[in-house]
Amino acid sequence: MRPIFIALLLFSLPGCGGQTEPVMHSRPAPPGPSYSKNIRYRGVDILIQYPSDSLPLKGDLLLLPGWNYKNTLWCDSTDVCKTAMQKGYRVIAPQMMQSIYATHYFPETRQDLRKYPTLLWLDSALNYLHDSVGLLGMKRYALGLSTGGRGVAMICEKKPYFFHAAAALSGDYNQAAMPKDALCTLVYGPFTQHQERWKEWDNPQADRKNFQTPLYLGHGQMDRVVPVRQTLEFGRAVTEAHPRLSVNLHIDTTAGHNFAYWRSELPAVWQFFEKH
Numbered sequence: 001m002r003p004i005f006i007a008l009l010l011f012s013l014p015g016c017g018g019q020t021e022p023v024m025h026s027r028p029a030p031p032g033p034s035y036s037k038n039i040r041y042r043g044v045d046i047l048i049q050y051p052s053d054s055l056p057l058k059g060d061l062l063l064l065p066g067w068n069y070k071n072t073l074w075c076d077s078t079d080v081c082k083t084a085m086q087k088g089y090r091v092i093a094p095q096m097m098q099s100i101y102a103t104h105y106f107p108e109t110r111q112d113l114r115k116y117p118t119l120l121w122l123d124s125a126l127n128y129l130h131d132s133v134g135l136l137g138m139k140r141y142a143l144g145l146s147t148g149g150r151g152v153a154m155i156c157e158k159k160p161y162f163f164h165a166a167a168a169l170s171g172d173y174n175q176a177a178m179p180k181d182a183l184c185t186l187v188y189g190p191f192t193q194h195q196e197r198w199k200e201w202d203n204p205q206a207d208r209k210n211f212q213t214p215l216y217l218g219h220g221q222m223d224r225v226v227p228v229r230q231t232l233e234f235g236r237a238v239t240e241a242h243p244r245l246s247v248n249l250h251i252d253t254t255a256g257h258n259f260a261y262w263r264s265e266l267p268a269v270w271q272f273f274e275k276h
Contacts, residue, residue, distance in 0.1 A: 039133065041125050044117050045095040047071050048135070051085035058088040059139025062126070062163075064096060064155075066146030067183060071095040077259045080143070080266055087270075090135060094125060100183050101151040102202050108189030119202070122151070123158050141273045142166040142213075145262050146226065147183070149173075153204035153211070153234070160212035165246075165276035167216035167269040170257050172226045173234035174205035208237045214246035216272040218265045220255025248272055 039046045051057065061084045063074045071093040075081035081091045099116040102109075117125075130136040140163045144152035149171020156166050175184040176199040179191035188197045200206055215238065219231035228251060235249040250268065255261035 039129075041128055042121060044121065044125070045071070046125060046129070047091075047093040047095070049075070049081055049085060049091040049093070051088050051090065055085075055088045057090070057138065059141065059164075060090045060092055060136050062140070062142040062155075063091060063093045064101075064142065064144035064148030064151040065093070066144075066148050067100065068098050069146075069148075070097070074143075074145075078263045078266060083266070083270065089139075089141070092129065092135065094122065096122075096148070096151070099151075100147055100187055101154050102187050104201075105187065106189060106194075106197070108194070110186045113186060119151070119154050119158060122155055126155070126159070126162070136162075139164050143169075143269060144171065145169045146171065146257065150204060154202065154207075156213040156215070157204060157207045157210040160210050163213050165214040165216070165273050167218070167265075167272065168231075169218045169262050169265055169269075170220065170223055170226055170231070171217075171234075172230045174203055174230060176203060176206075177230070177233070178227070205234050205237050208234070208241045211238050211242060212245065214272070214276045216248045216250070216269055218250045218252070218268075220257060220261045221251055221253045222255060223257040225257040246276065 035050050037048045039048060063080070065071055065073055074093065075091070084091050094117065097116055098113055099118065101119045101122070103119045105114050105118070126136060142152045142155065142163050143166070149168030150173060152166050152168040153171060153173055156163060172178065175181055179198065184198065185191070188194055188201070191198050217231050217235045219228045221228050231249070232251070235247055238245065239247050250265070252261060252264070255264070
């Protein structure tokens, strides 16, 4: 989630690079209905939650958090993880924290943000989970909120046929339409000095021609953190570029930018996923 006040105490996480071999830490499965493992890939933690072995395994759900949200907050604040495991899906939750899913960092990027994962790290991590860990081999879905919604759009554009369906809630998809955005300024530098980066680098709306994933888009009209027009315009742009692609747009006229809204969207998100 993009906080209204940016001047927060920054949490310290391991850096993205410097480790050639991923290290996996796991604990034995308890007698309950599910268990978890933690994979450390190139210095970043990825939480994997598994459904009970007694359930037929259907696939995997990638959860992307908002800005400065821990990778456990989706599960702690909603029933999405519980529901996923009841339905037979594993949950994959990378620790993105203060990432805005930029592909690269720049000389103008604030130094303390450089340690957080990039979109290229996420792309590589998904390949590793698929090729070396045995995940992401069946049905594959992606779900993100706020900045994580932007991440969903970007990873789907990076891997256009990888996910069977995706959902993005309260996301931002065209930073050039928000030239004073604080987080993008911290990463890309001021808009007035680096307009090309803002318009053409890491801009989901500009890269919409690469989008091939069935998409559920949701936003609260009363959102005071990310303007609802970000979702409206992105949905329109994707639909115009791909008229036959399944794009479901839902605007909640009373909702803001909070977990009450994101929880309310989950039944419709699951319904959309299970159609694909």
